[in-house]
Amino acid sequence: MAKKEYYEDVRKQNLEPLWTIPDWFLSAEPLKTYGPYQWKWQDVYPRLLGAGEHMVPGLAGSRRVLVYAHPELRQSLGTTHTLNVAMQMILPGEKAPAHRHTPLAIRFIISGSGASTTVNGERMAMESGDFLVTPRWAWHDHRHDGDGPMIWMDGLDIPITRFLNGVFVESYREAMQAVTVADNESRKLFGIAGIYPKQIDSLTPANESLMAYPWANTLEALRNARETVTDPFEGAIVEYRNPRTGGSVLPTLGATMQSLLPDEETQSHRHTSSAAYYVYRGQGRTFIDGTAYDWNEGDVLIVPPWSWHAHRNLSNQHEAFLFAITDEPMLRAMGLYREERGPQK
Numbered sequence: 001m002a003k004k005e006y007y008e009d010v011r012k013q014n015l016e017p018l019w020t021i022p023d024w025f026l027s028a029e030p031l032k033t034y035g036p037y038q039w040k041w042q043d044v045y046p047r048l049l050g051a052g053e054h055m056v057p058g059l060a061g062s063r064r065v066l067v068y069a070h071p072e073l074r075q076s077l078g079t080t081h082t083l084n085v086a087m088q089m090i091l092p093g094e095k096a097p098a099h100r101h102t103p104l105a106i107r108f109i110i111s112g113s114g115a116s117t118t119v120n121g122e123r124m125a126m127e128s129g130d131f132l133v134t135p136r137w138a139w140h141d142h143r144h145d146g147d148g149p150m151i152w153m154d155g156l157d158i159p160i161t162r163f164l165n166g167v168f169v170e171s172y173r174e175a176m177q178a179v180t181v182a183d184n185e186s187r188k189l190f191g192i193a194g195i196y197p198k199q200i201d202s203l204t205p206a207n208e209s210l211m212a213y214p215w216a217n218t219l220e221a222l223r224n225a226r227e228t229v230t231d232p233f234e235g236a237i238v239e240y241r242n243p244r245t246g247g248s249v250l251p252t253l254g255a256t257m258q259s260l261l262p263d264e265e266t267q268s269h270r271h272t273s274s275a276a277y278y279v280y281r282g283q284g285r286t287f288i289d290g291t292a293y294d295w296n297e298g299d300v301l302i303v304p305p306w307s308w309h310a311h312r313n314l315s316n317q318h319e320a321f322l323f324a325i326t327d328e329p330m331l332r333a334m335g336l337y338r339e340e341r342g343p344q345k
Ligand SMILES: [Fe+2]
Pocket: 099, 100, 101, 140
C-alpha cells in the first residue's frame, strides 16, 4: 500500500499513528493553556452588592454567587482548570436552603458577622478570617441572623468533578436542616491538636473531622511558623489540614494562609499545582512569569500551573496576608506534583 493510502486507510478506522501526533499530545513539560488573571475587589464588590437587588437565595438550593470565570476558561466556567472560586453574599434575615452536591467546598469568610453554616446538622459560626469546609455530598445551608451583608469566598472542585463525570446534586426535603448536635461540635471535638475527649474513638459526631478553623488559630499557627521555619520561597505559610488524618483538608483541594512582613519578598518558584490567591490583608506585587500584578485587599489573583511566581509586600509598615486555594492534593494523589525552585530560567 502506498504511504498516502496507508495513512488514509488507518485514519478511516479512527486510528491515529502516534508518530504523527503533534507535541501537545505529549509535551516535554506542561503547556501553558491559560494565563494569569486578576480580579480587583473594587470591580467585584459593588457588583456583589448589586446582586442583592436582583436575586434572592431561594428553593432548589440557589445561591447568590458571582463566579470568577477566567476569560480563557469560559467553556468550563473555571477559575483555574481544576477549581472554581466565587463570592457569595447573604443579607440579614436570609436563608440559603439546604442541598448537597458531590463537588466539595472551601469557604473563607471575608466580612460580616452573625451568620452560620450548618453541615450535616452541625451549625458553625462564620466570622472574618474563619475557614470552613463542606465535604463531598454533605448537606449544607447558610443563614444570617446578624446585621449587614455577610460575604465569603467559595472554592469548589467543580471543573475536575465535571471532567470526571461525577456531578450529583440534591435538594434537602425541607428548606433548612435541623441542628442536631452542639454548635461548632467539630471544633469542640477536634479543634485543639493533641487533646480530645477521652471517648473520641467511640463517638459518632455529625462530621468526622474539623469543619471550621477560626482565624485566631490560623494567626497563631502563622506566628509559630515564622519562628520555626525559614522558607525563602514562601515567607511564613501554613496549610489547613485534616487533623484526623494529617492529610490535606479535602481530597482534591488544599488551602494555605501566607504572611509577608513589611517589605518582605519571596524568591521565585513554580509547581504543577495552580492557585487562586485571595488578598485578605495588605498590598503587594506578585510576579508571574516576569509580569507584575499589583494587588490590594480583596483582590483575587490566579497563578496557573508551572508558572514562575514570587510575592512582594509593598508596604513598609503592614503585614500582608494571602489566602490561597490550590489543587495540590489532587496532583500529589496522582503522582504529578513537581516543584522547581528559582532563580527563574
Ligand atoms: Fe452548595
